[in-house]
Amino acid sequence: MQLFVVPQAKQPISTGSIQQGMIRLPLAIAIGFFAVGSGCDWRSASSSTQSIDPSQPTQTVALQRVMALGTLEPRGGILAVMAAPGDRVSKIYVEPGQDVAAGTVLMDLESLPARQLELNIAQTKLDEAKRRIAAERAAGEAKLQVARSSLKQAESKLSDAQKRFKDSKADGGELNLLKQAADLGQRRLRQLESASRDPARQRLVSENALDTEALKVSESQARYESALRDAQEAIDEGRFAVDSAEQEIRATELSLIAAEQSASLESLKQQIELLKFNVATSRLVAPTKGRVLRVDATIGTATGVSALMHMADTSNMVCVAEVNVADLSRVEVGQSATITSPALREPLRGKVQRIQSLIAAPTLASPYPMAAVDRYSADVIIAIDSDDSASASRLIELQVDVEIKAGGSKESAKVASAAKS
Secondary structure, eight states: OOOOOOOOOOOOOOHHHHHHHHHHHHHHHHHHHHHHHHHHHHHHHHHHHHHHOTTSOOOGGGTTEEEEEEEEEETTOOEEEOOOSSOBEEEEOOOTTOEEOTTOEEEEETTHHHHHHHHHHHHHHHHHHHHHHHHHHHHHHHHHHHHHHHHHHHHHHHHHHHHHHHHHHSTTSHHHHHHHHHHHHHHHHHHHHHHHHOTTTGGGSOHHHHHHHHHHHHHHHHHHHHHHHHHHHHHHHHHHHHHHHHHHHHHHHHHHHHHHHHTTHHHHHHHHHHHHHHHHHTEEEOSSSEEEEEEOOOTTOBOSSSOSEEEEOTTSEEEEEEEEGGGGGGOOTTOEEEEEOTTOSSOEEEEEEEEEEEEEOOOSOOSOTTOOSSOOEEEEEEEEOHHHHHHHHTSTTOEEEEEEEOTTSHHHHHHHHHHHO
16 A cells, blocks of 8 residues: 655644644554455455365366265164154153164153053954854854754664665565555455355355455555555655754854854954054154154154154264266266364265266255355265264264365366366
């Protein structure tokens, strides 16, 4: 800064003018030094911003690296534990930072006791129906045994009646003898009748003898027919007994089937499955092993669209870096990466695991005020080394600076050679 002095006409200098000049001179000198310092700071800040802003594509100043912003996340993501609306939290069994296994009970809701009682009632009804069916089945089995025994007896009687009938009709049997006696009496009666009509022998046959013989024939025929009817009736009774026993067996079997169907076991089983599902929805369990990151709910919190708890498997950590599209051609799978942040005691190491193909506006806010607002990027997944996973798991969703060593790629070599030329 140069100071120009303009000559003026000499005038008497008063004491007040001297004092005012002594005050203005230091003030002008201070303003000049402040302007020079501000200009230097602005130029240095501008150059510094241009060299390290990860939101801008990497220039030829640092061809061996790709700078980006990223966040520390579990490889499997963060699980938000939620519940259906219309309920409230009654018990909380875990605390933030606690490691849990899959199936560990996390919370109970107020609806759990009522739903558990409904399940117990339905289970009791099912048990009672099963016991009733078992008793009816036992009674039915007893009836079946009696019916089967009656069937065997009826079949045995029928077989005996049929055998007796067959034996009676055979030579020497009762029916055969009665039949022969009836036939013999019939022949003798015809002979007597023929003799009574013959004048030569008419005197040898009296009317009384004819009547007596006719009576004997009738009696013989009646005994034969009676024995034949008895044999037929015995056979018919045996068949009827067999049919009755078979009908009793079928009726008993049908009654057993009807008893099982009337018990509605299937509907009770389905109702129990539904009630078990309702109980499960009233008891929140860990879907997978992991660590409780944060408990958002307290006793009495209403369930709805908000998460009650957040958890994640933090054994494997990754960094999701938002790489500018201008630098994507120099990023390859397997490249080393360094992750830094003021919140980290030491830098984290990792390797590029996957490059997402979806291009979109970045979600992370750049800390640099001169960063472009119309830039686009792609997510690059960096697998953090197992030795550093524990450190990364303590700061989940931390925004970090990412430096990817891209010097080994062919694209970086081309850009470097072009920059030198």
